[in-house]
Amino acid sequence: xxxxxxxxxxxxxxxxxxxxxxxxxxxxxxxxxxxxxxxxxxxxxxxxxxxxxxxxxxxxxxxxxxxxxxxxxxxxxxxxxxxxxxxxxxxxxxxxxxxxxxxxxxxxxxxxxxxxxxxxxxxxxxxxxxxxxxxxxxxxxxxxxxxxxxxxxxxxxxxxxxxxxxxxxxxxxxxxxxxxxxxxxxxxxxxxxxxxxxxxxxxxxxxxxxxxxxxxxxxxxxxxxxxxxxxxxxxxxxxxxxxxxxxxxxxxxxxxxxxxxxxxxxxxxxxxxxxxxxxxxxxxxxxxxxxxxxxxxxxxxxxxxxxxxxxxxxxxxxxxxxxxxxxxxxxxxxxxxxxxxxxxxxxxxxxxxxxxxx
Numbered sequence: 560x561x562x563x564x565x566x567x568x569x570x571x572x573x574x575x576x577x578x579x580x581x582x583x584x585x586x587x588x589x590x591x592x593x594x595x596x597x598x599x600x601x602x603x604x605x606x607x608x609x610x611x612x613x614x615x616x617x618x619x620x621x622x623x624x625x626x627x628x629x630x631x632x633x634x635x636x637x638x639x640x641x642x643x644x645x646x647x648x649x650x651x652x653x654x655x656x657x658x659x660x661x662x663x664x665x666x667x668x669x670x671x672x673x674x675x676x677x678x679x680x681x682x683x684x685x686x687x688x689x690x691x692x693x694x695x696x697x698x699x700x701x702x703x704x705x706x707x708x709x710x711x712x713x714x715x716x717x718x719x720x721x722x723x724x725x726x727x728x729x730x731x732x733x734x735x736x737x738x739x740x741x742x743x744x745x746x747x748x749x750x751x752x753x754x755x756x757x758x759x760x761x762x763x764x765x766x767x768x769x770x771x772x773x774x775x776x777x778x779x780x781x782x783x784x785x786x787x788x789x790x791x792x793x794x795x796x797x798x799x800x801x802x803x804x805x806x807x808x809x810x811x812x813x814x815x816x817x818x819x820x821x822x823x824x825x826x827x828x829x830x831x832x833x834x835x836x837x838x839x840x841x842x843x844x845x846x847x848x849x850x851x852x853x854x855x856x857x858x859x860x861x862x863x864x865x866x867x868x869x870x871x872x873x874x875x876x877x878x879x880x881x882x883x884x885x886x887x888x889x890x891x892x893x894x895x896x897x898x899x900x901x902x903x904x905x906x907x908x909x910x911x912x913x914x915x916x917x
Contacts, residue, residue, distance in 0.1 A: 564629050566594040569601055572625045579614050580907050581914060585622070588914075601626050602636040608910035610641040610688040610772070613903030643689070643772040643906075644913040649794040649823075655763050657770045658692070660796035660909050662827065663789060665819070667811025669780040672832040673801040675875060676898070677777040678706040678733075679884045680799075683902035685732030686886065689772045692727065694762050695737035696789065697779040698755050699748050704739045707731060708882025714740045717767060725766045731887055734769070736762045752784040759788045773906070780811075782818040790822040796909045797827035799866065804831055804853035812857060827908040828864035829854050830901060833871040837893060845870075864908065867901035870894050 574586045585591050585605070594603040605622060607615060623635045646660045655661065664677040677693065685691045695703035704710040708730050715726040727734040738748060738758065768774065779785050789795070798819045802812035816826055831854025836846040848871075858865040870893050878888040885895045 564596055564601070564632060566596065568629060569594045569596070569603065569626060572629060573622060576618070576621045576625055578608070579617065580911050581608075585618070591622075599631055600634040600636065601629075601632055602638070605637050605639045607639060607641040608914065609643050609903075609906040611684050611903045611906035612641065613900065613907055615639060641688070644910055646794055646796040646909070646913050652794040653764070653792065654794055655768060655774065658768055658774045659772050660913070661774045661776060661789075661793050662796050662905065662909065663776050663778055663786075663798040663819070663824070664801065665778045665786065665798055665815055666780045666801045666808075667782075667813065667815035668808055671780075671801050671803050671808055671812075672869075672875075673780065674702050674706060674777050675879055676799075676801050676830055676832055676869065676901070677775055678703055678879070679886050679895075679898040680902045680905060681733045681773075681775050682707075682731045682884045683886045683899045684773055684906060686899075687902075687906075689906070690770055691732065692734040692768050692771045692774040693736075694759075694774060694776045695735065695739065696759055696762070696776050696785050698738045698750070698758060698785065699779060701737045701739035703735060703777055704728065704737050705882060706879045706884065707733060707735055709735060710739065710744075710882065712740065719767070721765075723765070725762075727766055727768065730882075731884065734771070736766050755784050756788045759785060760792055763793060773909070780815075782815055786815075786818060787822070790819070790824050795824050797825040797912060799827050799830060799905060800857075801830045801832050802854055802857060803833045804847065804850040806850065806853060808849075809853040809857050813861070816857075816861060816863070825912050826861075826863045827905055827912075828866035829858040829861075830866050831855065831868045834868040836871045839873050842893075864904070866904045866908070867897055869897045869901065 590606045592604040626635045666673040681693045695701045709728040712728040727736045800816045802808045836848050872894045874889045875885045875894050878885040
């Protein structure tokens, strides 16, 4: 009879169920909480490590199947929530108050769609319920405000116990700071390295970010001052390297990835953007206009995950120009689906590294 089932029995049958990413028992990870039993019905909270968990449905199904094996249990109610783990602290690195994980979105060269990936991944994470910020660290060519639809906004200066701080712009659930808010659209930024270093640190520490699960940093292409400043200033959850399949792009991406390794930054994985073109009048067709397999070969040769292959579709470009990321404007498109899956994989990798890395 169901009356004889106890919360401990529920935990016992759930103990073999593992988080597929962490490969550890949900019970041992304290992800099963508040077990209640009443009249053949079991309810409990399932606390995942990220709101963007890509395997949420699989975990819920495994839990439900396990509990239904108990005698007399006819119904299982699962309330799924998330608690994003905090990245590990590092000596001589100062974390950003309230920010749990800082993720660099980087590329070896320009023109690979890095900012498009950064903006869409940020919005996709926010769509899952995660608290997300985006720091546009491409000081010389800041485009994120346009892509996020906030190019007409201006940052507000507020008083705080630590002095004056900037209040970020916000749209589509994402908080944003960018140099574009502080200059006129046609004004060039002609700065040497120390000035760039200073503004990136200001964007990190003198902004009211609030509580964030993820702060994505959209870095300029290459291996210069911005990358070095970020890696030396804050403990980072990891770096995502964006490339196209093209040989030239892959060669530069390899150098960018190795730079982060030398600086001691974990590599979350590689993203192959513009993997193939899907024409709007023939969505069943695929054209490999930038070549094939470059991102896969790069990831395999360096022993890192291939996080995603993003197709090129016209709405990706039009949405960016209009301030409506494709994951918002046309979420059913192949590119939008791929970007949402990418966001989930990035979040999963961050959680795995935070919970397993010594």
